[in-house]
Amino acid sequence: SQQGEEDPQALSIQEGENATMNCSYKTSINNLQWYRQNSGRGLVHLILIRSNEREKHSGRLRVTLDTSKKSSSLLITASRAADTASYFCATESQAGTALIFGKGTTLSVSS
């Protein structure tokens, strides 16, 4: 069954603005990952946050995790046109041997 649900489904912003995407999941997790998919390409790993972490940074990316609310957010600061892509959260399957992806948030950054 699908684990993660991203919100919003689509987001349009101007260059320089911040973009926030949210992910909610249903069952307990050990970690959560975020991936990016550019149009017509494969997914690229962005960041992993473990269940005992509340916040993690990587360059212009900031990920938070609230296990009590079963939710995570991805913040992209000072967005650029090149950030235009779909962003997916992924959680582990029950057996921990596969990733279960959400439906993604499509981000459009216009210059």
Added chain:
Amino acid sequence: DTAVSQTPKYLVTQMGNDKSIKCEQNLGHDTMYWYKQDSKKFLKIMFSYNNKELIINETVPNRFSPKSPDKAHLNLHINSLELGDSAVYFCASSFRIVSTDTQYFGPGTRLTVL
């Protein structure tokens, strides 16, 4: 060098035909996966192999048969193609079959069944 490669990139075929998609990774990973992404971008795991052994076989019609001749290759053969098989199929690999390992995705194969 491409880390995870797939061939072909595009595949257009008629209903009822049999087709194969090939995947190769040069990362030295032990685990490889096949995912299906539908028209709404929903990405779903189909199979995973670890050291050439099938680990996960999600609810996928048995018309789909993965084959792993060695750790670097995982091919997907599809028999009797149906309209609903139209999708983008992604191959991925990871160092181990644990959820904390990053998965590296290929560029995808867009399959269109007419």
